[in-house]
Amino acid sequence: MITFVTDRRPGEPCIIQGHEHDPLVIKNLLGEELPKLAPPQPWTHERLESLPLQSLMGEWLERGADAYLGEQWVGSTEV
Structure with a gap:
């Protein structure tokens, strides 16, 4: 399971800002990418x-993966 670190606490910057329309990129720990997911609406933490x-990536995620919006890291299975 990927844990997204896109929720904000007071005083923290929003790491999604400027990347709301970027595709979601999932890379395994070897750097291999799954097909990108384009946002139907701007990305939010809740989305x-x-x-x-x-259910979409099952076993692929079990090997470890990182999540990015474009080039911005937003989460990982290793958090």
Whole structure:
């Protein structure tokens, strides 16, 4: 399961800002990419959290993966 670190606490910067329309990129720990997911609407923390990634990517995620919006790191299975 990917843990997204896109929720904000007071005083923290928003790491999604400027990347709301970038595709979601999932890379395994070897750097191999799954097909990118384009956002139907701008990404938010809630939209990222609601993605059924486990059912879509199952075993692929078990090997470890990182998530990016474009080039911006937003989460990992290793968090």
